[in-house]
Amino acid sequence: MTLDATSLQVVKATDRRLKRAERSKLASFGLHAALITASVIAVFPVFWVLVTSFKPDAKAVETTPKLFNESSLDNYGRILDGEKGDFLSWFGNSVLIALLTTVIAVFLSATTGYAASRFRFPGKRSLMWMFLVVQMFPFAVLIVPLYNILLTLGLQGLSIGLVLVYCTTAVPFCTYMLKGYFDTIPSDIDEAGRVDGLSPFGVFWRLIMPLAKPGLAVTSFYAFLTAWGEVAFASAFLSAADESKTLAVGLQVFVQQNRTEWGHLAAASILVAIPAVIVFYLVQRFLVTGLSSGAVKG
């Protein structure tokens, strides 16, 4: 796709001005064609889930899929009524766990990222290296010991235990991003704050945090999604009682061995996706600046 658009520009023409005008017409056609194709591919699966969510289960598996097929809001009604398992409890659990994870992870990674960005202290390099290494840990090694630890701490089966586990996944990456973002904020601001009598913590909290909103928005988005969509730990660590499941675990009831209730699954999926998409929409204008400064500085 890159090559298409770039090679379109390599139009040989003697007159420079003519070349520009001609190129922009051809190139803009190619540009839009490429972007539209990519957007359709990006959006289609979501669109298709939406279409399916209105169909009864039996119509969702017809060999010739149609856009509408006895479509109605029945699936949504039954799910929200709790006929298919305690959907509202799952939803509540997921919201609680995801929000707690977001708040704790963003706070922890902000302090750590700030310290890594502003202070030189022994052990800083190994700390950053450790954050990278932590992301390599396959949870299969950790899951039994983690289970034991949560049991020892009395957190097994409680949401807060799961929140802590998610923080270990989210914090390393968020710290990287926020460190990069803090690096882009001039340290003159810190010095001015210190001169005005603020403590290092005061500088961080009152001056830097408000300036780092884009970075914070992106990290929140990341932390929220980490917790909102996680399956493996949630199925291993939460108790089997229906009302303590999260959405990712609960939705498995629609997927049976031989038969999947696609209509209901699709409707539930749409209900699950809505909060994530709302969070996404709120932060998307910060995404590019927030993420890149983190990634650029590594």
Added chain:
Amino acid sequence: MRRFLERHWYAYAMVLPVVVVIAVLVLYPLAQGVFFTFTNINEANIANPVLDRPATYEGVGFKNYLNVLSGDASYGAFWGTLVRTLIWTFGCVFFHYTIGLGLALLLNRQVKGRTLYRVLLILPWAVPAFISAFAWKYMFNAQYGIINQFLRSLGLPDPVWLGQSNWALLAVIIVNVWLGVPFQMVALLGGLQSIPGDLYEAAEVDGATPWQRFVHVTLPGLRSVSSTVILLGIIWTFNMFPVIYLIAGPNPNTRILVTYAFERFFSGASRDYAIASTYGVLILSVLLVFATVYRRALRSQGEVW
């Protein structure tokens, strides 16, 4: 010592909570997990506080490693699985990066509706991965899936995507590419925007063709962001478990190291924690070696990282 603490105490105070949480929830479990790889621990002999049963597993030395590394099929055919994991990882990351870079370049131009395109293109990232997995599983269905419907209408063959063949591997790679492109695109777009515009102007004045500008201005300008996102992408993809597990299930044709560890962990009557942990340690070793070499290579090229 006191002067040392006085100078650094606020830095340490800010770092401490994270270090404590990671030490308790990652490093200690890791040590225990490594210990398990030298035992024959499984569901039957692990300590069970609920049943008040003490642990009865025993040390077996390097037996687990020997069994796994022998490549025996009853221990997951390690080497074949490793090769498949590498195909999966590099296939996915290659397309993540190239497609992400292509789209970032397009979005970096003055184009009408840029914000809308950007929102639509990032959407796959915003949808929780398990939902996307369900959606693709539905679309890939051989009978009623929209993808085969589409292929049939074009007169193309319609494979059984998620059956016992390499089509299944292709299918999960497609899904993971779809999932991973937005992250790379956004990161690279930010990288592109941080390249100063006068570099391009200078190149143009010097008569550089667009292709030369791309190779000599854009790519070097993206080097540091690229090296980071590629490394992260490889680590994440290597350990990407939900996509494969939710779409293909325990299918030997899509088995990568981490999904096999999970299979050993969860399925089967015995729940073989020892083998699962052995796999985990091997995965970690592969990634550590890779990351160290990668970092060395970057450093030798003058990258401070």
